[in-house]
Amino acid sequence: MTEDLVIGIDVGGTNMRSALVDPRGRIVLQSRTATGAWLEGRETARRLIEECRSLRLAASGFGAAVRAAGLGVAGRIDPREGRVVFSPNLPRMNGYPLAAELRTALDLPVVMLNDADCFGIGESRLGAGRSIPNWVGLTLGTGVGGCLVLDNHLWTGDNLGFAGEIGHMIVVPGGRPCACGARGCLEAYASGRALVEGFLEAAATGAPVAGIEQRPLEPAKVAARDVHRLALQGDPLAREVFRRMGWAIGLALSNCFTVLGVRHAVIGGGVSAGWDQFEGALVVSLAEHATMFEAADAVIRRGVLGDDAAPLGAALAAWRQLGHGA
């Protein structure tokens, strides 16, 4: 008997993560390819198709057949047309019919979702959100993704192609410019980009850097993990941008809990690796801003699936498209 599998892919601002996933949500094989905000839609599609073909070949190598693909992409999605409508962090994908092209090239059903929604499906079914009916999800990466799980299901709102976009909730009116074009979004304070930009700005203004040796900065090469490393070493500027990040997340989650009447959040994404540097400020901020709920009742968890959450969630969405799973 041929085993049935699906492909789950997370197209992020930096990497593309793919996985072959069985009907029980187990990853059979996975891989990672570089992407980048500078890639044209056509080139991203070409790499995606290539990736899917090699996964399909691998599947047939051990007697399995790929039945569908699920695609998670950062940004606002038109799920019917399989098109990226607006992606602040993959701007060259705007308007590109990525899913449609994949569908044609692979002759497979392809479902496309927002990447943070994939995170929500993955963590809800197999991770930190299991057995929690209502929760708010945040993915901290190049940008800040968000999702809502309500009544045990990913909430899709009016099916406008976006929902749970907590990263673009405005936390500081007129504040820092965001990749989306607005000012003061959570993403402008809590993303990997915000950490790097905030740190470089502070360093450039010549603010006193106490306790660590002066070091030459190569702005183009500084990544969020460098800022994290510096914070761990005690750099006060690096610590300050992480504190600001925690403050902004605490405020945004407090607002979400107040509006939704819920008390659980799950935070994932690569930049959540800096947890130790922002958790304290997050907890203080949540308590400072909460009046309708007891801050002590709030439960903020880290995601447990790591980088697998989004490709797994995309795969589960593909399985669902095929009639498997809730």
Place this chain on the structure above:
Amino acid sequence: MTEDLVIGIDVGGTNMRSALVDPRGRIVLQSRTATGAWLEGRETARRLIEECRSLRLAASGFGAAVRAAGLGVAGRIDPREGRVVFSPNLPRMNGYPLAAELRTALDLPVVMLNDADCFGIGESRLGAGRSIPNWVGLTLGTGVGGCLVLDNHLWTGDNLGFAGEIGHMIVVPGGRPCACGARGCLEAYASGRALVEGFLEAAATGAPVAGIEQRPLEPAKVAARDVHRLALQGDPLAREVFRRMGWAIGLALSNCFTVLGVRHAVIGGGVSAGWDQFEGALVVSLAEHATMFEAADAVIRRGVLGDDAAPLGAALAAWRQLGHGA
């Protein structure tokens, strides 16, 4: 045959509105009594019980029987215990077992809800929210109430006794103090109290008042409707506080739409009578802050049930308790 009726009551910061409602949601009889933030819980309960008894008497007068009562109260509610947990605008009600006392005194099933949630049920079933599956509700009164209707039902979240508290979403971190104890809540910019306080503050600083004659102010007697009247007469200070109100509502609704992926809102409450003075700023603010959705797709409606929305919704909740209606 005896006709069955229920009582619906809205206990607001200023008035108590009661209605006898039939199973189809028609108001058979209604009345209004003064309440006030200064009233002790015991005195409020006494007035409520008296009101219910006279409505019951009236019902029996035309051959009908009262089967239950629904109670809408501003604030966080413990629905199981029938207790007001925390009410920023009826502070003396905090902790008071209002529903339990009513239940005992009247020997009737009594259901207690947040007053803005009653507005949500009323407008959803019989008003501006009919046929709109997902919408955000705001009630502008002494404070700012909020509710969410999701999938055609009032959203109650984790049943923590509050949900949809958009009035306590923080729109300006560290901003104006709010009755709830936090700073910068929507309510601190968009409530009747905020209008009056903002206007009096501006007038007291001696800011130039152009275009109208100087008038003696009696701060204790100024109400939101007076600020509205002054705005209609062209008073720039009054107009400014209404503009600020519209700006804050536009920002809060933009955040709600971005997080929920929905595009409809219904605004009610007595202070929504100032619609002409804040709508323009609201629309501008919504467009300025929206990036995930097209501001042109957003639909902001006024409630159509007026002061009847909350007592009607409370009555519908009582009918539901009895097994009538969805």
